[in-house]
Amino acid sequence: MDDLPLHPSAEAAVGTDGVVRDLAGDLAGALSDADGIAAELLDRLGADPLPGAVARADLLAAASLEADRLGDVLVRPEHLVLGWARATGSGLEHVRGELQGLMADHAQARYGALRPVPRADAARPPRAVLLAGVPGTGKSTLAEALAWRLRAPVFSMDWQLGALVPFGALRLDNTGPLAETNLIASTARQLQLGLDVVVDATGHRREARDRLRSVTERLGGVFVGVECVCSDEEVHRGRVEGRARGIPGWHETVSWEHVLRVKALWESWDEPHPVVDSAVESPGSALLRVLAAVGA
CATH class of the missing domain: 3.40.50.300 (P-loop containing nucleotide triphosphate hydrolases)
Known part of the structure; x- marks a missing residue:
């Protein structure tokens, strides 16, 4: 399939270089600035979470597959983190699980903020x-x-x-x-x-x-x-x-x-x-x- 379009925050984070060199460095900093979910995901994964370098085109192709798997129509910053794990073969199932846990935390917090209906x-x-x-x-x-x-x-x-x-x-x-x-x-x-x-x-x-x-x-x-x-x-x-x-x-x-x-x-x-x-x-x-x- 063709790559999904980039969300503006993901486009700003990934830049135009041919190779993204260090997820724990440049890209991680950009993701932290661009999107809260991606930054929290990186924080859960810890320091230097995913090794290796990957070509920009390979990263975007892998991120697009991960976005499609999650039913999204745009590649968002969190999909870039998943794409990095997919493209480098670095603990993809673990990263997927951490993202789902993080999304559940956000959803459940909203239910915790509800107030009783007075009777x-x-x-x-x-x-x-x-x-x-x-x-x-x-x-x-x-x-x-x-x-x-x-x-x-x-x-x-x-x-x-x-x-x-x-x-x-x-x-x-x-x-x-x-x-x-x-x-x-x-x-x-x-x-x-x-x-x-x-x-x-x-x-x-x-x-x-x-x-x-x-x-x-x-x-x-x-x-x-x-x-x-x-x-x-x-x-x-x-x-x-x-x-x-x-x-x-x-x-x-x-x-x-x-x-x-x-x-x-x-x-x-x-x-x-x-x-x-x-x-x-x-x-x-x-x-x-x-x-x-x-x-x-």
Whole structure:
């Protein structure tokens, strides 16, 4: 395909030289002056993030492919950073992931800036309840039972992702940031209207849990986080491998290896919170404990 046209800020940054010599130097300085997203991306990548020199034509061709991949019609400064990684073979997937994380941060910050819709008849603050845990720990079962008791919607990460699969919207670099942003958006709107919400997600990243808590509290709500575990590995594995969830567009289950990978990524939950162990606690007992925490 032909190269996409340059946005004026990208054109100013890349200049007219035949070779761009040093991303951490001249081009990085120009990108920092031209565009906040590109400058933040370079900052995330650290000092001297991408090695080598590349011809201007090769850089623009690679940047154009990256812009097209992201559905843009112009090459912007952040696409130049992606193009540099692509043209030099220097950690392209990592750079793509960092950009998606950065875009998610910007989007989620906008939801955090929302304000509640005043209601004269509001009897109490809305509650956001996060049921978090690795796959197969019973969080979805508990989330659905809780939603029935609270008469609140459940926003499930897997259901939201399944809806996007037919459109080809999910990629390796954007699935996590997109899932977290969708959950923040759905939750924020309910809380803004003064309504309770239940969130069903892995919640393995401390930053994602903190962001959900922050958005809830800025919208005048009460955040309750619940960690779901299964202490019996044999029971846990049998549950994962034997289930069929029936989520349109999404996997019926995941592999045990995937569960172990998510476990390895789990970041500790430092503040006090209920922990529900589905290996030793009945669903009814777990529901009552969570309801007590929500009521408190």
